[in-house]
Amino acid sequence: MASAAPLTKTNAGFVLDMLKKLRGEDKKENVLFCPVSLSAGLAMVLMGAKGNTAKQISEVLQLTETQPKSLSATPLQSLLKTRTEARTQVHTQIKMQIQQRSMVPSYLSKVLKSKTDNDAEQTDKGDEETPKGGPETGKDEAQNGSDAAQTSQGDAQAAGEVSQTEKDEAPAAQDDVHAKLSELLSPFFKDDAPFGLSVANRLYGEKSCEFIEGFSEETKKLYNAELEPVDFKGNAETERVNINSWVEKQTQDKIKNLLAEGSLISTTKLMLINAVYFKNLWEKKFEVEETETEFKITATDTRRVKMMHQKSSFRLAPIPEARCKIMNMPCSLADVSMVIILPDELTGLEELENQLTPDKFEKWTSRALETEVVEVAGEVRLPRFLMEKTYSLGDALKSLGVADAFDDTKSDFSGLSPQKGVVLSGVVHKVSLEVDESGGEAAAASSSPAGESAAEAFTADHPFLFFMQHKPTKTVLLAGRYSSPE
Helix, strand or coil: CCCCCCCCHHHHHHHHHHHHHHHCCCCCCCEEECHHHHHHHHHHHHHHCCHHHHHHHHHHHCCCCCCCCCCCCCHHHHHHCCHHHHHHHHHHHHHHHHHHHCCCCHHHHHHCCCCHHHHHHHHHHHHHHCCCCCCCCCCCHHHHHHHHHHHHHHHHHHHHHHHHHHHHHHHHHHHHHHHHHHHHHHHHCCCCCCCCEEEEEEEEEEHHHCCCCCHHHHHHHHHCCEEEEECHHHHHHHHHHHHHHHHHHHCCCCCCCCCCCCCCCCCCCEEEEEEEEEECCEEEECEECCCCEEEECCCCCEEEECEEEEEEEEEEEEEHHHCEEEEEEEECCCCEEEEEEEECCCCCHHHHHHHCCHHHHHHHHHHCCCCCCCEEEEEEEEECEEEEEEEECHHHHHHHCCCHHHCCCCCCCCCCCCCCCCCEEEEEEEEEEEECCCEEEECCCCCCCCCCCCCCCEECCCCEEEEEEECCCCEEEEEEEECCCC
């Protein structure tokens, strides 16, 4: 799908995969996480990973395109081709393998205006100009049989060339991915960034692992996060207290006691800490309703909540094929809005989640931003809420495909330490989101003709999905599921 936005199929795939994984089997479970912060943290881990460990992390983050299962010519194809044709094909395959294994996803390339598309066009042009026949083409079958045997030897040699070339090209390819990913993510984490995120993102490592000099400086430059050597082996409890104090300071004293007593032990090697606080401010202030409203968790389970409302013009996109509607509510922060996906039916959230794919997610969220969507004057009613969620993401990441990083017999973190057995001991992710009536200017007053009441255009009084989104790039800052008031 052609799009200039970063939130394309691959990026949406990571968001939806994690959203469903964190929900689990509990249909009433609230979910809240920060995709940009979690991506930056895992990308920092990826910088120190090599081999299959790096491959698994990259695939879960969906930073690389899936390559075909086999690019090798079959025996029949080798027999039917002349030596020149076969060897031309092998070299083309080598080029394709290198390109696909180091390919930066389209959502990164396009949003950053990279030259990937132009390079691909030049590659295609070069392939078209490659001669399809050679001086051997008119020879008899006996000669062709000899050519086939030579081709097999050439293929074997070329296979070795592929392996060596991959080794030579891999560091440059990974550097390219990190450069582009950093350009996309880093603006959200700068100290003066106008996006309202207070972030604590750091990789802590046992100091005896002898970390490679310069690694921390590079992660700081790319992701505004760093590796800090600590003494897990000799003083894990003191380090836990220090980490909690640092997180509290970084999140405006909102996230306290992130790590529970005993969560760090003497054998801890690497611990990724990722905590985010976000206080939402609307572009136009809401009014709080005096009486509470019943929020319908299920057909038989309700809970009374404080609702807030405003009468104004807003962008509402009905999605009839999914029996839901999407509303885009502007925030006061730079180009940030809350996108809410509300099922039409009271119990429709599970059905909506089951049919939500990356393609549909991109398509539907785009509808709420398209110029042809009519701005409708009506009343918006939302619950006020403070949501906090803490996750130990080890099991979730393993089930998504990141297995080797947590296994000391398979992990390869030779990019950050020369020692064997350096392993990711844990990933802790906590997000705190405050949504209330606070905002900038008051919403303009509106009135209805005599005898008529204002149209209630959007009432979120049953479970819904929400995404805090950077509108120009469609980057998801926060993603959540509100299904059970706390």
